[in-house]
Amino acid sequence: MLSGWGRVPVVQGAELRSEDLARLTEDLPLTRGLGRAYGDAALPAPSDRLVAGTTLADRILSFDPETAVLTAEAGLSLDELCRVFLPRGFFTPVSPGTRFVTLGGMVACDVHGKNHHREGTLGSHVLSLTIRTGTGDVVRCSAKEHDDLFRATIGGMGLTGAILDVTLRLVRVPSTSILEECERVHDIDQSLDALKSASARWPMTAGWIDCLASGRHLGRGVVFRGRWAEPHEVPPSPRSQPRNLTVPFDIPGWVLTEPAVRVFNALIYWRYRARHPSAIVHPNTFLYPLDAVAHWTRLYGSRGFTQYQCVLPDSSGREAVARFLTVLTRRGGASFLTVIKDCGAEGIGLLSFPRPGISIAVDLPMRRHNTQSLVDALNEVVIAEGGRVYLAKDALTRPEHFRAMEPRLDAFLAVRRKWDPERRIRSAQSVRLFGW
Amino acid sequence: MVKRPANVVVLGATKGMGRALARRMAERGDRLFLLGRELDELRRSASDLQSRSTVHHDVGVAVCDLERLETFDAALDQAEAALGSLDVVVVTAGQFATQDRLEQDPELAHRLLTVNFANTVTFCERARRRLLARGGGTLCVFSSVAGERGRKRVVLYGAAKAGLSGYLEGLDHRYRAEGLVTVCVKPGFVTTSMTEGLPRPPFAGHPDAVAKRVLAAIDRGKSVVYAPPMWALVMFIIRLLPRFVMRRLDF
Numbered sequence: 240m241l242s243g244w245g246r247v248p249v250v251q252g253a254e255l256r257s258e259d260l261a262r263l264t265e266d267l268p269l270t271r272g273l274g275r276a277y278g279d280a281a282l283p284a285p286s287d288r289l290v291a292g293t294t295l296a297d298r299i300l301s302f303d304p305e306t307a308v309l310t311a312e313a314g315l316s317l318d319e320l321c322r323v324f325l326p327r328g329f330f331t332p333v334s335p336g337t338r339f340v341t342l343g344g345m346v347a348c349d350v351h352g353k354n355h356h357r358e359g360t361l362g363s364h365v366l367s368l369t370i371r372t373g374t375g376d377v378v379r380c381s382a383k384e385h386d387d388l389f390r391a392t393i394g395g396m397g398l399t400g401a402i403l404d405v406t407l408r409l410v411r412v413p414s415t416s417i418l419e420e421c422e423r424v425h426d427i428d429q430s431l432d433a434l435k436s437a438s439a440r441w442p443m444t445a446g447w448i449d450c451l452a453s454g455r456h457l458g459r460g461v462v463f464r465g466r467w468a469e470p471h472e473v474p475p476s477p478r479s480q481p482r483n484l485t486v487p488f489d490i491p492g493w494v495l496t497e498p499a500v501r502v503f504n505a506l507i508y509w510r511y512r513a514r515h516p517s518a519i520v521h522p523n524t525f526l527y528p529l530d531a532v533a534h535w536t537r538l539y540g541s542r543g544f545t546q547y548q549c550v551l552p553d554s555s556g557r558e559a560v561a562r563f564l565t566v567l568t569r570r571g572g573a574s575f576l577t578v579i580k581d582c583g584a585e586g587i588g589l590l591s592f593p594r595p596g597i598s599i600a601v602d603l604p605m606r607r608h609n610t611q612s613l614v615d616a617l618n619e620v621v622i623a624e625g626g627r628v629y630l631a632k633d634a635l636t637r638p639e640h641f642r643a644m645e646p647r648l649d650a651f652l653a654v655r656r657k658w659d660p661e662r663r664i665r666s667a668q669s670v671r672l673f674g675w
Numbered sequence: 676m677v678k679r680p681a682n683v684v685v686l687g688a689t690k691g692m693g694r695a696l697a698r699r700m701a702e703r704g705d706r707l708f709l710l711g712r713e714l715d716e717l718r719r720s721a722s723d724l725q726s727r728s729t730v731h732h733d734v735g736v737a738v739c740d741l742e743r744l745e746t747f748d749a750a751l752d753q754a755e756a757a758l759g760s761l762d763v764v765v766v767t768a769g770q771f772a773t774q775d776r777l778e779q780d781p782e783l784a785h786r787l788l789t790v791n792f793a794n795t796v797t798f799c800e801r802a803r804r805r806l807l808a809r810g811g812g813t814l815c816v817f818s819s820v821a822g823e824r825g826r827k828r829v830v831l832y833g834a835a836k837a838g839l840s841g842y843l844e845g846l847d848h849r850y851r852a853e854g855l856v857t858v859c860v861k862p863g864f865v866t867t868s869m870t871e872g873l874p875r876p877p878f879a880g881h882p883d884a885v886a887k888r889v890l891a892a893i894d895r896g897k898s899v900v901y902a903p904p905m906w907a908l909v910m911f912i913i914r915l916l917p918r919f920v921m922r923r924l925d926f
Binding site: 312 | 689690691694716719720722723726727867868871872
């Protein structure tokens with residue numbers, strides 16, 4: 240039995256791991272890293288059973304401190320990369336909200352992070368990739384060599400073949416700590432203003448909003464901004480990383496009801512009133528707050544949850560965000576955690592998610608009937624606003640909705656067809672959304 | 676006690692527990708030389724260890740195949756030439772197959788018995804002579820808890836490992852006074868590619884946790900180490916069980 244990070248859907252299947260990823264991927268239709276895709280992106284298609292687990296293929300193949308160029312096998316985790324390279328003053332150019340992801344998965348999802356407004360997605364820092372394509376050939380690609388395959392693989396959800404090795408440029412950081420500031424904001428307009436003005440001056444920003452506060456409080460929350468601390472700003476005994484907590488068992492579904500989430504969100508909001516506005520923190524505290532709670536997805540009980548992330552383009556105006564949140568709350572979407580982020584320019588990946596606008600990520604616990612209809616309703620809003628959804632999170636989007644969001648889809652599928660004419664590479668998600 | 680940083684030869688560093696142990700050694704500045712079957716795999720692992728190493732030195736490699744006795748001395752010669760002298764020799768390489776598989780394929784069974792016992796012991800003998808010639812050192816070899824007691828699930832594999840554990844114990848008694856420390860590692864179930872696809876029992880270990888324990892045992896010269904530690908207790912109880920009980924257990 241296999242599932243994504245949201246724990247639904249669950250499919251019949253298993254993961255097969257080996258240090259020799261090149262051999263392992265010779266006859267398997269899909270690769271899976273650390274399983275942090277929330278939906279069905281790393282699950283076998285209904286006609287398949289096995290997927291190739293990449294996590295044992297985690298060797299660093301070369302690193303040049305002069306150029307900061309790193310080549311590693313696709314299963315190397317971001318956690319390990321940080322552990323090895325942060326003490327030497329290097330860090331990943333782009334980091335998603337968890338460090339328990341693999342390099343291959345980061346490329347396949349073309350991940351973005353708190354610095355998207357400056358650095359773009361991971362894909363713009365990737366120099367080359369080695370891929371086992373659907374024909375079985377091992378192909379090296381870059382912006383100069385087989386650039387169609389390169390661009391389709393970045394953000395291509397593993398559907399162009401198995402990523403074997405990744406070459407990317409790390410960034411130099413002045414210290415191993417982050418200077419963080421938080422600002423409490425009282426409604427959605429203030430949230431968006433604070434986010435935009437923070438992004439004009441700060442390299443890393445994101446916002447948390449209380450999506451259950453309604454009326455004039457709609458969209459109240461906290462905006463976080465940060466930068467790497469300069470050596471002289473770091474105290475002699477820097478802050479330790481967050482303590483590791485764990486959710487030891489599935490929380491019953493009746494605990495996380497709307498009133499409970501409302502109270503929780505209000506508590507977070509009020510907590511930031513007393514908080515010191517500026518602090519030197521461990522990067523894990525700033526970049527990966529949820530990683531401090533092991534098995535946090537158990538909060539949503541055995542029925543699991545789906546995360547829904549979309550980007551609403553700047554062209555649709557800031558009212559689009561309010562319209563989206565209104566539909567969400569009116570439909571009873573009680574999101575435990577809602578995160579907003581202003582996105583910068585679109586990446587080079589043919590299916591890369593971010594585009595200039597506001598990205599909104601919400602958790603939606605699975606309820607027996609209405610989760611699918613809630614996602615459908617949100618997708619209709621997103622289509623009307625000209626936005627799109629993030630496949631790394633998606634479990635429930637309908638194919639016709641995805642097509643309506645993605646004018647780039649045909650170009651992507653053409654490259655996929657070219658490199659995999661026999662349609663051997665597929666996932667549960669690709670069969671759901673593209674038919675193969 | 677092992678001098679630090681140590682000059683270490685590892686047979687089996689490309690995978691599993693050997694990979695994890697070599698990484699820990701590289702990260703604390705030990706100088707490594709890798710032996711294994713496939714040159715390309717060895718080179719990839721050497722790059723990995725070099726990138727993680729805190730000191731600047733080239734991690735050398737040489738082909739050494741436990742199925743081919745003639746590769747042993749040449750490989751150890753190259754290692755000695757590259758490192759100057761040897762302080763620690765680690766052997767994690769070995770074969771594994773389920774009892775059912777080995778019963779169906781007698782040729783495979785013979786090969787596994789040869790590799791895991793006779794050839795591993797032969798390799799250790801060559802390493803022992805070299806270590807003793809320079810006044811001692813540490814020989815750390817991965818055996819298994821499967822060698823503790825004859826069991827239904829691991830009749831053949833366990834027999835080879837029992838032989839290996841017996842050899843390592845004898846070696847430790849005979850040569851410790853001359854400066855040769857023998858460390859016999861007895862891993863329980865550890866989640867590596869070797870055990871991929873097998874049902875996972877309770878107390879399954881992680882390769883890096885095993886590596887941490889083994890490294891501490893090498894540093895202290897501990898002659899037997901169970902990893903994860905819970906397996907010491909599990910095997911203590913298993914050893915006490917009378918035969919009529921063992922015969923009934925499907926274990």
